[in-house]
Amino acid sequence: MTAFLVFASRRLAGAILTLFLASVTVFGSIHSLPGSYADVFLGAHPTPQVKARIEETFGLDRPLPIQYAKWIAAAARGDFGVSLVTQKPVAEEFALRLPVTAELAAMATAIAILAGIPLGIWGGLERWRFVSRLSRLCGSLAISVPDFVIGSLLIYVFSHYRLGLTVGTWVSATSNPLGNISAALLPSCALAALGVGFVMTTARHATISIRAMPWFLAAVARGKTAPAIVREHVVKNAAIPVVTIIAIYLGYLLGGTAVVESLFTAPGIGRYIVEAVQLRDYPVVQAGVLLAASVFIGLNLVADLVYAALDPRIRV
């Protein structure tokens, strides 16, 4: 138990140090970008009076170490400051946008699972060679074609032929649940393409390797039906790599939705942070990166602790 506590303390200290370094890096990076918030705000018509007023209002006239200390002390208390653009608390702005990104990520993951696993297993069984090849081709295409290309294609087809789904604008779930699904479906599909490719390819490879196992041949020899073999042997044994790839894909989605959100005008957190970088809205960018870093560092910490709890050799 003592060894575990020592291990956990060391990992926790490491996580705090990493988080501190991440906070310094994001703060330093965003503030070192050419063009300050006041510069971008005033554009071609800067007047010294207005610039000074803006910098004083938001404390941007103070030395950077002081600005950092003030920000990190407040962030440690859960106060991420106020957006320079909207002058509303950053936490409030995030709370408005996080559900949109979460919804898109959840729908994309669901599509990836529902489409990728059956297609992958079907392709891996190679019952019909044509289907197997087609699934391999589709998997490669889905992985290699960027989501914004797929998104643009979907936008064109669904708007040009007016196929019924909402295109180019967002509908909130609270105001119109059905309209929300209609608006979220296409961006989710664009995001899901990569996931379908990953899941399909992983499931296919897992199925192929399962087919080579002696117990698979034994099941066939026993005269089990194909659906029973898939259900009882293939799905269970392919689950581990598939679940792993889904977890990785979900992690990617939480930070990788910005382009698709912009393309489909979905007011998610990714798009918000990208636009904040362009406007030099420091508190928003800092909070966004710090939160993402906290999540990843936190998950890593939990994983380390779980591994250590399961396997005592790791604590050494």
Added chain:
Amino acid sequence: MLDRKSRSLCGLTRRNVLAAGASLAVPLFIGSGARAATGGTLVWGKSLEMTMLDPHTALVGSAWQLQYLVYDTLVTMGDHFEIQPGIAESWEQPTPSTYVFHLREGVTFSNGRAMTAGDVAGSIGRVVDPKFGSWWACQMGSVKSVQAVDAKTVKIELNEPFTPLLPSLAASMTAILPMKELQEGTFNPSKELMGTGPFMVTAHQQNDYWTLTRNPHYWRKGYPKFDEVSIRIITDDGARLAALQSGAIDIANFENPDAPKLLQGATNVKTAIQQTGDLYTLALNPVWDQSPFRDQRLRQAVNLSLNREQIRDVALSAQGTVSGVAAAVFKDGCTPTVARDVAKAKELAASAGGLSFAMVVQTSEAIQRIAQVIQQNVAEAGIKAELNVVDEGVFVDKVFVTGKFQASPFFWSAYADPGMVAAWWEPSVSGFTGKYVVSVPELNDLVHAERRTPNGLERTAQLKRICALVDDGAQMIPLVTKPVTVGYRSDRIQADIHPFEGYNDTLRHIAEFSRV
């Protein structure tokens, strides 16, 4: 204008009455037969979010577009840049440097308080107050005083005559704010909007949407016809086009020069091109010590190598007008005084030992295309240009803040008078172009003189000379004007898109728009 032909004769305004009269004389002027309906929600796909709420400091057209929905100005602009009554129903000019404005009865802020002459005088006074530091003050001349003479009269006295005063008072930068609330601290114009205009803001989520509802106290009885305007911020041109085609939005403005072509053939989508005096220019920096353009011969070499028609046709899909600094869309505007001469450009570049330069280019589609055509144009004269595409912050820092750039294409708004934008070529007027513009005494004198001279032959001649001097100096070379494309669903709304606009108030007649 096609838009007007399709308007019904319900809810007549003065403009409609005139249009109806014309329709009697010209049988071709007939309505579409569709009946306009009041009420409902207009959904507008707007290309850019507004980041500056205070109209007196707002400096980009994306903010002006929205502020015009909420705020009023003393005067307003007609469809061809003519000045028309706004909050002031009439005005007089007892001396060349004195203006007396008579305010309308029944003008009320959206909170229900009647607007007073004090609000008007306070608002204009705020803009010209040096301590406040509005960038627009330099476009209002030298204001001696702004006084509320009585409850319905406001007097503006200038230290010297200033011809563009009335056009500058049509800008949202001189919007009438509720000064009483502002002074009492119950209204903060940098956080909220409250005016006497047709709509008032009821909801907003940054980068996503604005919801505006009809101002129940609006002074134009029976307007606006729509109960609500829902503005969706759709930054991607393709997504906005898709939203228009699919019916998710009713109307959208487009910056992409290809928009008219992309909208062609879209069912029930009408397209209107709105001409503006806004000018694409190429700045060649004569100030920075690492810029080759400190040598005027090299600036002239670039100027002589430019093919403005090609810039318009290729980069801007044949939209816009080749123009001098006094935009050619104005009555007294001018066309370029320098003709393309590649041989002479080569000669000038060679005499200065050759030329190679770098252009700082914004991410805007139109600007990037303009830069590419310029690159090809100068290559024909043996000049090598490199393009550095940068984000907005880097662009602003390099060009407007530090002035550490060699060349950069960008655009200026030209407002509502041919002489207004010329002020940016005289660094002492603006106070902010000195990092990339050097003073030319003759040009400076002319800019000041032209602003004092009443409209007429003398001012036209001055503007022509200014155009020639700007072209000769080749510091910021005027290229082509920047029109705006508006697309709207003709099966859903009746919209009147006016042909000329100076302040990016793309939907100036929005109060008259209605559901079909």
